[in-house]
Amino acid sequence: MEFKEFLAELADLLEVDAEDLNDDYELDSENFDSVAVVSTIALIDEYFDVTVNGKSLSQAKTVGEIMDLIKKAKED
Amino acid sequence: MIQTLASNVNIKGIVCAVPKNIVKNDDFEKYFPKEDINKITEMTGVKERRITNSDTCTSDLCTAAAAKLIEELDWPADTIDGIIFISQTPDYRLPATSCVVQDKLGLSTECMAFDVNLGCSGYVYGLWMAANFIATGALKRILLLVGDTISKAISPNDRSTSMLFGDAASATALEMDETSSTISFVLKTDGKGSDNLIIPAGGYRNPATQENLVRIVQPDGSIRSLNDLYMDGGEIFNFTIKRVPPLVKELLSINNLDVKDIDYFVFHQANEFILKHLAKKLKLSQEQTPISIDRFGNTSSASIPLTITSELQDVLSSNKKKLAMIGFGVGYSWGGALMNAGPLASLRLLEV
Secondary structure: OHHHHHHHHHHHHHOOOHHHOOOOOEOOOOOOOHHHHHHHHHHHHHHHOOOOOHHHHHOOOEHHHHHHHHHHHHHO | OEEEEEOOEEEEEEEEEEOOOEEEHHHHHHOOOHHHHHHHHHHHOOOEEEOOOOOOOHHHHHHHHHHHHHHHHOOOHHHOOEEEEEOOOOOOOOOOHHHHHHHHOOOOOOOEEEEEOOOOOHHHHHHHHHHHHHHOOOOOEEEEEEEEOHHHHOOOOOOOOOOOEOOEEEEEEEEEOOOOOOEEEEEEEOHHHHHHEEOOOOOOOOOOOOOOOOOEEOOOOOEEOOOOOEEOHHHHHHHHHHHHHHHHHHHHHOOOOOHHHOOEEEEOOOOHHHHHHHHHHHOOOOOOOOOOHHHHOEOHHHHHHHHHHHHOHHHHHHOOEEEEEEEEEOOOEEEEEEEEEOOOOEEEEEEO
């Protein structure tokens, strides 16, 4: 459930429709710039109460990779 | 775990000084697309900032603030027995700027003076030092001078810093007073983050050279030299959300207090997005978290006293309030102070 709400907010942040945002959605320096990275760190903290590494997050190539970082942070 | 208490310390007054010159983000349209500027402005919350000219140093702002403070408190020069100057923008690599300021203010030679290099946490650390000198009986009256003119170390072509930082300085008067209530402090350090907010060259590790003074395109896409300030915004944000909420909770728990018992949380004004996130996470009301970053930017070590003088002047001039001051950033260094403050005999913001 929290993943669904998180993805809705992430879609908002990336300025895309929530339906278009799946694990394969590609991130680049255009749609995922430093401002978006910081906003995503805040969203992750808010929804999952974990902090993901800023450098790793900025290197994520797809939304799926963001989800993997969250899962990994939750396990640690 | 550094938690300390200091008693018999009274904060008599705080005066801040900012330069008259106002810089707005529109001025950066020659460097960045308007769309990017709007995006950055939305995140930082900075609408305008005060920027010094090339002739004005942090010490000049501090001296102006201190002179006004001494005058308003009517403190004879020979009754001040200590100056602490905390800044990352000193006049010289040596001597200590505090020595230069001691003379400029016409203080007695019976006055200890030294500098400390700290940024966003500097005001809290400075209060801790000054309060402890008084609590131990070593000194009776101290001027704590804290400020920065970080604009001097910023590349206009670096979007992560060029529209964020402003210049400001403060002078705080502390005095021995046996009727004062105790101030509690929590102070922390993690040098693992030292590379994430840094001016890499210009010291003795990497002395300034003709090569490293040249502004070039850096791996993050910004144009700056190794003598300009570098900030990894994502990492700094991570540090803040990881460290600041537990710091606030620790400061409250050692005093057996709840967030609702505190009148004001005066946070270092890092950027508005961070401040809002911290307030949300700690469940603080808007009234409890004064904000000045919209008009002054991130003024580094000066942001806590600047927020007190600009946002709480009326309240603290006539009332006693419970204040938590929370500084965090460069180092990484972070700390909190909790006290009953006011009514302050001198509390104002000067334009110089």
